[in-house]
Amino acid sequence: MIRPHRPHGPSSRPAPLGRRLPRPLILLCALSAAVAPAVTARADTTYQPLPFSQDWSNTALLNAPDNWSQVPGIVGYLGENVFDSTPGRLARTIVGDSASVPDLIPNQSTPATLVPGGVAEFQMANPVVALQGSSTADYPHLVLHLNTQSSPGPVIVQCRLRDIDGSGDNAVQQIVVQYRPQPSGDWINAPGGQYADVTAGPNQVGLETQVAIVLPGNAGGRPQLQIRFLTTNAVGNDEWVGIDDIVVMTATSGVP
Numbered sequence: 562m563i564r565p566h567r568p569h570g571p572s573s574r575p576a577p578l579g580r581r582l583p584r585p586l587i588l589l590c591a592l593s594a595a596v597a598p599a600v601t602a603r604a605d606t607t608y609q610p611l612p613f614s615q616d617w618s619n620t621a622l623l624n625a626p627d628n629w630s631q632v633p634g635i636v637g638y639l640g641e642n643v644f645d646s647t648p649g650r651l652a653r654t655i656v657g658d659s660a661s662v663p664d665l666i667p668n669q670s671t672p673a674t675l676v677p678g679g680v681a682e683f684q685m686a687n688p689v690v691a692l693q694g695s696s697t698a699d700y701p702h703l704v705l706h707l708n709t710q711s712s713p714g715p716v717i718v719q720c721r722l723r724d725i726d727g728s729g730d731n732a733v734q735q736i737v738v739q740y741r742p743q744p745s746g747d748w749i750n751a752p753g754g755q756y757a758d759v760t761a762g763p764n765q766v767g768l769e770t771q772v773a774i775v776l777p778g779n780a781g782g783r784p785q786l787q788i789r790f791l792t793t794n795a796v797g798n799d800e801w802v803g804i805d806d807i808v809v810m811t812a813t814s815g816v817p
């Protein structure tokens with residue numbers, strides 16, 4: 562069975578306007594886009610000091626589709642590649658940015674039956690935000706915005722990757738941890754931050770992979786350090802992977 566594309570919504574792939582709308586509407590859309598609020602209006606991209614943590618236990622932070630404005634320093638993205646949706650790409654080869662806007666399916670409870678890909682909040686017994694690839698969500702990811710200027714020491718990144726998907730799917734579901742010492746340019750694969758398959762299946766849930774990595778020295782002393790957790794659209798049906806208990810710290814920052 563092939564998962565259907567995510568239904569068209571604010572974060573799904575828009576059809577080419579020229580094929581769908583008469584010219585006056587195209588003009589109207591262009592004008593609307595010109596006065597639309599910036600993408601950051603739905604995201605809190607303030608760079609956060611260390612120690613930094615997020616365990617998603619406050620389920621009030623994420624309550625509206627595609628809205629990350631209440632979550633300090635973290636934004637989720639669909640990771641859409643409008644040119645190529647080839648499944649099974651190596652996650653570590655994805656080093657660019659996607660053009661997609663923030664993506665979120667909030668207030669969910671059953672990963673096994675949530676079909677669309679992207680980024681979702683699951684308000685389970687242990688709440689978590691999770692990623693799932695699809696033919697629309699080519700490489701969904703979370704981006705952390707951090708200020709390490711007063712933390713020159715090696716930056717330590719920890720989290721727990723959780724297979725929360727007990728559906729019949731059994732995907733080779735990759736996760737890669739990447740960073741960049743400034744808010745633009747290619748992403749850098751964190752040493753030891755590549756996970757070939759963090760899920761089990763079919764009908765298996767609960768596999769956990771502990772992430773504990775030390776970023777290279779150029780991640781310290783940065784006012785605008787970015788870190789991202791990324792998966793790619795697997796061959797066949799994908800599984801939801803929770804990114805839980807995120808901690809970023811240095812030896813001198815203390816623990817959250």
Ligand SMILES: [Ca+2]
Nearest residue numbers: 616687688805
């Ligand atoms: Ca949690």
Ligand SMILES: [Ca+2]
Nearest residue numbers: 620623624668
């Ligand atoms: Ca919520």
Ligand SMILES: [Ca+2]
Nearest residue numbers: 726761762765
């Ligand atoms: Ca599974």
Ligand SMILES: [Ca+2]
Nearest residue numbers: 794795797799
């Ligand atoms: Ca897939």
